[in-house]
Amino acid sequence: MATGLSARAQPGLIETRLARAVRGLAIPRDVKRMANPVPKSADVVAAGMSHFADHCASCHANDGSGKTEMGQGLFPKAPDMRQPATQQLTDGELFYIIENGVRFTGMPAWSTGAPDGEQASWHLVHFIRALPTLTPEQIAQMEGLNPKPPEEIRQQIEEERFLKVGGDTPPTPKPHAH
Numbered sequence: 001m002a003t004g005l006s007a008r009a010q011p012g013l014i015e016t017r018l019a020r021a022v023r024g025l026a027i028p029r030d031v032k033r034m035a036n037p038v039p040k041s042a043d044v045v046a047a048g049m050s051h052f053a054d055h056c057a058s059c060h061a062n063d064g065s066g067k068t069e070m071g072q073g074l075f076p077k078a079p080d081m082r083q084p085a086t087q088q089l090t091d092g093e094l095f096y097i098i099e100n101g102v103r104f105t106g107m108p109a110w111s112t113g114a115p116d117g118e119q120a121s122w123h124l125v126h127f128i129r130a131l132p133t134l135t136p137e138q139i140a141q142m143e144g145l146n147p148k149p150p151e152e153i154r155q156q157i158e159e160e161r162f163l164k165v166g167g168d169t170p171p172t173p174k175p176h177a178h
Contacts, residue, residue, distance in 0.1 A: 011076050019076065019104075020085070026103075027096045034092030038122040048127025049138065051120055053145035059106060062142040064131035074106030082132040094125045 011019065038044055053062060059071040064081035071078030079086055089097075098121045101109035111117060148156070 008075075016076070023097075023102055027093050031092045031096045032090050034090070034095060036091040036095070036122050036125050038119060038126065040126050044123050045126050045130050047120070048123035048125075049130075049142060050145050051124055052127050053142040054147060055110070056124070057142065057146055062139045062146070063134055064128070071106075076105060078106065081128055086128065087132065091122075091125050094128055095121055098124055 052060070057068070059068060059074065059078045060066055060081055061068045061071060061078075064086075066072070066078030066080050068078070081087075086094075095118075097107065099109065099111040099118070101107045110121065
């Protein structure tokens with residue numbers, strides 16, 4: 001069976017290089033040269049980590065590998081952000097991609113147009129730089145910051161209600177299915 005324009009096949013080397021070249025041309029030169037205006041600190045990286053876990057990990061995974069059901073279902077697949085292809089981008093390029101997205105990929109534009117949104121994007125740039133050195137403990141910490149599906153939230157509320165007022169045994173969790 002011919003694949004046509006299917007998103008199931010991984011792009012070939014030529015398509016990947018062409019896409020990266022087009023992305024490079026799409027980012028304005030002055031933006032590429034932008035330095036991160038937010039000084040790096042442990043608090044800034046922690047803020048970026050929290051934001052990443054809550055907003056980015058569903059596609060990019062807590063460790064930045066892109067190995068999630070959603071990330072692997074995109075075309076092209078979510079990149080491994082720990083690798084040189086991402087780490088060698090300038091701070092300005094990373095900021096631009098976060099704020100404006102990348103056409104014809106699964107990466108949406110996240111810009112709020114507000115200064116606090118831009119600051120959060122700069123925090124993410126610092127965190128993305130830290131992805132190659134994340135510890136297993138940090139990745140585990142991020143799991144607690146990931147969004148929970150509605151069923152898990154409902155179960156948590158029921159358990160809290162049970163513990164608060166007592167009563168019957170709380171329901172057993174159901175397996176996660178898509």
